[in-house]
Amino acid sequence: MGSRASTLLREEEIEEIKKETGFSHSQITRLYSRFTSLDKGENGTLSREDFQRIPELAINPLGDRIINAFFPEGLDREDQVNFRGFMRTLAHFRPIEDNEKNKDPTASEPLNSRTNKLLFAFRLYDLDRDDKISRDELLQVLRMMVGVNISDEQLGSIADRTIQEADQNGDNSISFNEFIKVLEKVDVEQKMSIRFLH
Amino acid sequence: MDGRCTHAVLLLLCLGSCLSLTPPAQPFVRQEKASGLGSNSSKGGLSLDVPMALRVFSVDYYHVQAPFEIVLWIMLASLAKLGFHWSGRLPAVVPESCLLIMVGLLVGGVIYGVRHSAPPTLSADAFFLFLLPPIVLDAGYFLPGKLFFENLGTILWYAVLGTLWNVLGIGVCLYGVCLLASGSLGDVSLLHCLLFSSLIAAVDPVAVLSVFQEIHVNEQLHILVFGESLLNDAVTVVLYKLFESFLRLPVVTGVDVLLGGCRVLGVGLGGLGVGLFFGLVAALTSRFTSRAQVIAPLFVFLYSYLSYLTSEMLHLSGIMAIVTCAVTMKQYVEANLSERSNTSIQYFLKMWSSVSETLIFIFLGVSTIQDVHMWSWAFVCSTLLLCLLWRATGVILLTAVVNKVRRNVVTFRDQFIIAYGGLRGAICFSLVFLIDDFPKKRLFITTTIVVILFTVFVQGMTIKPLVELLEVKRRKRNLPTVSEEIHSRLLDHLLAGIEDVVGYWGQHYWKDKFEQFNQRYLCRFLIREERQARSSIVRVYQELERRDERADEEHITQLDSNLLSSLLSSMLFNSPCLFSHFLF
Numbered sequence: 001m002g003s004r005a006s007t008l009l010r011e012e013e014i015e016e017i018k019k020e021t022g023f024s025h026s027q028i029t030r031l032y033s034r035f036t037s038l039d040k041g042e043n044g045t046l047s048r049e050d051f052q053r054i055p056e057l058a059i060n061p062l063g064d065r066i067i068n069a070f071f072p073e074g075l076d077r078e079d080q081v082n083f084r085g086f087m088r089t090l091a092h093f094r095p096i097e098d099n100e101k102n103k104d105p106t107a108s109e110p111l112n113s114r115t116n117k118l119l120f121a122f123r124l125y126d127l128d129r130d131d132k133i134s135r136d137e138l139l140q141v142l143r144m145m146v147g148v149n150i151s152d153e154q155l156g157s158i159a160d161r162t163i164q165e166a167d168q169n170g171d172n173s174i175s176f177n178e179f180i181k182v183l184e185k186v187d188v189e190q191k192m193s194i195r196f197l198h
Numbered sequence: 199m200d201g202r203c204t205h206a207v208l209l210l211l212c213l214g215s216c217l218s219l220t221p222p223a224q225p226f227v228r229q230e231k232a233s234g235l236g237s238n239s240s241k242g243g244l245s246l247d248v249p250m251a252l253r254v255f256s257v258d259y260y261h262v263q264a265p266f267e268i269v270l271w272i273m274l275a276s277l278a279k280l281g282f283h284w285s286g287r288l289p290a291v292v293p294e295s296c297l298l299i300m301v302g303l304l305v306g307g308v309i310y311g312v313r314h315s316a317p318p319t320l321s322a323d324a325f326f327l328f329l330l331p332p333i334v335l336d337a338g339y340f341l342p343g344k345l346f347f348e349n350l351g352t353i354l355w356y357a358v359l360g361t362l363w364n365v366l367g368i369g370v371c372l373y374g375v376c377l378l379a380s381g382s383l384g385d386v387s388l389l390h391c392l393l394f395s396s397l398i399a400a401v402d403p404v405a406v407l408s409v410f411q412e413i414h415v416n417e418q419l420h421i422l423v424f425g426e427s428l429l430n431d432a433v434t435v436v437l438y439k440l441f442e443s444f445l446r447l448p449v450v451t452g453v454d455v456l457l458g459g460c461r462v463l464g465v466g467l468g469g470l471g472v473g474l475f476f477g478l479v480a481a482l483t484s485r486f487t488s489r490a491q492v493i494a495p496l497f498v499f500l501y502s503y504l505s506y507l508t509s510e511m512l513h514l515s516g517i518m519a520i521v522t523c524a525v526t527m528k529q530y531v532e533a534n535l536s537e538r539s540n541t542s543i544q545y546f547l548k549m550w551s552s553v554s555e556t557l558i559f560i561f562l563g564v565s566t567i568q569d570v571h572m573w574s575w576a577f578v579c580s581t582l583l584l585c586l587l588w589r590a591t592g593v594i595l596l597t598a599v600v601n602k603v604r605r606n607v608v609t610f611r612d613q614f615i616i617a618y619g620g621l622r623g624a625i626c627f628s629l630v631f632l633i634d635d636f637p638k639k640r641l642f643i644t645t646t647i648v649v650i651l652f653t654v655f656v657q658g659m660t661i662k663p664l665v666e667l668l669e670v671k672r673r674k675r676n677l678p679t680v681s682e683e684i685h686s687r688l689l690d691h692l693l694a695g696i697e698d699v700v701g702y703w704g705q706h707y708w709k710d711k712f713e714q715f716n717q718r719y720l721c722r723f724l725i726r727e728e729r730q731a732r733s734s735i736v737r738v739y740q741e742l743e744r745r746d747e748r749a750d751e752e753h754i755t756q757l758d759s760n761l762l763s764s765l766l767s768s769m770l771f772n773s774p775c776l777f778s779h780f781l782f
Binding site: 034037056060061062063066070141158162166183185186190191192193194195 | 605606674679680681682684685686687688689691692693694695696697698699700701702704707710711714735736739742
């Protein structure tokens, strides 16, 4: 399994992915073998059906939104994501390491910075990408997470309270900055990190 | 402020003298007249010449002696606690445990002075069967479940390996000291040293709780120290019993040692099993209490105590059983019982554990006043030093290994507090009294008392300034918000999903799997029909709404709001039973 995967993935590609995402060589090859095992059609890309085939993901209440996050803009049914895109999305979940903080300050922010992690979570709510979580978008996510036993009115009041707690400029929606402020006491760097085995 | 202090001290002295004047249990001895110290109990001695029929007023103390004395002691403990909180700036500087021990010393001294014999000591049975369970139950019921399970690996690592390291290290080094000072300590064998170190090495949950409650370090540090103190009971119990039985055997073989190792596992898992069983039965029982809500809280206490007693009977770890029982039944019981029942459970637990803790510390103080103390500078000082040394090295080594695997590394400051916060308490004290008699037993008792007093006083008093000096991360004392809860749940789901994509069976994967199992089988079986499926988001929202209503209606005192916020935050940290409803 190992040798087949690495012959299909060229060294230059690995280097590029390494530079873009910060993963190590072994992590990239390991994730590539996972990618190929998911890729039932063996055409080097993943479709939404490939993701939906993952059993636990299918019953995750936010499963659809998570799958969406892997695909670039545009909700076209025929979307496919290649390995680069796959790694780019997963890079958000790399733990932040201290020795990275002092690297080249002029380089663009790494994908796994706190702001980018928060942006990823923000986009799970904000489907229409207008940089605001409206009351409806919040209600949709709440309904998915809370289940069916709660009445609409009660859900509505929960949503109202949530917006009230976060909203500072009174536009009855949560902007990205307000979102960051609400989560400032939550240890997002730790919570949104997966230990990718070396 | 000074006036209040004097009042408190006077009251305590009165009470103490009452206790000292209660006669020893010899029913047919005439009582002596009270002598001076402001006694206000009317115990006149009556002459036996007056025939029974003509007595208008009589005192029959022996009839009520046992409960009367118990109540007096509890009264003393509670008044001491009251007096402590009224005494101005003292609570900020001196931890409660120290003050209670000092009160105990005072009362013990008074009793000794009046009776010229040793005051009543804390019997091991009374301690293990009556005083310890409420504290551990309270700790288990309010354990932040989510945080505990996230750090479970590290906690077990410290508890099992750390305790083993300490016990073996201290035991062997103490034997070395005994060999060196063979003049005075020659008859202390290696097994005796190991037995002693097995009881002195263990960190005590009561002492840790009472000190750490006041210093408010960050939750992760708190759960590490506290979890370790709870779980090392299994190791301590086994090692203690093991060395005790080795002492009775003529020869110790390698097989015996191996069997001892298996026993650790057996004791721990056995305690866990007993706790699980009783927890589930309690949850099931609580499902049917809707028609007799008044006695519903009683089941919680009965089943937990039963689990403790059962595992003590089977020589398993009682502490682990009762903690497991509490953790298991909590979410189901809370869903099944009415709000009032839940509140009464919480208040009763807090009250009982508080009284227990106070009594333990007072008795520790009283029991220090003994008739015979055997002192040996070499033994006592080396024990103290070795305890500190081995704990420090143990923590550093273990943390170095465990940090490679953890998400949240344990910083050096946290490590220092973990090492420094390893307080010894009443468990060692009781265990040392249970040792079979041998020439140097008095020495062990004295050394244990010294170590306990040292850790509680010196370490207990200085840990708060040290925490501030080292700028250890403190607990964030903010109230939960619905937003935080929603976003945290979102992140949980997100991470579980990403772990599925990557194919990595990490924490989130297992947590998710457990939640599904819980949803599908346990909750349906153990929770009443109408109470099913309340997501944690809804729970937080309802709690906050309720709190707002109460705040509008009445003026909440500082203590109430602290209690509420601590209850709220502990509720939040528990693994939510039903945070998502999977439709099946």
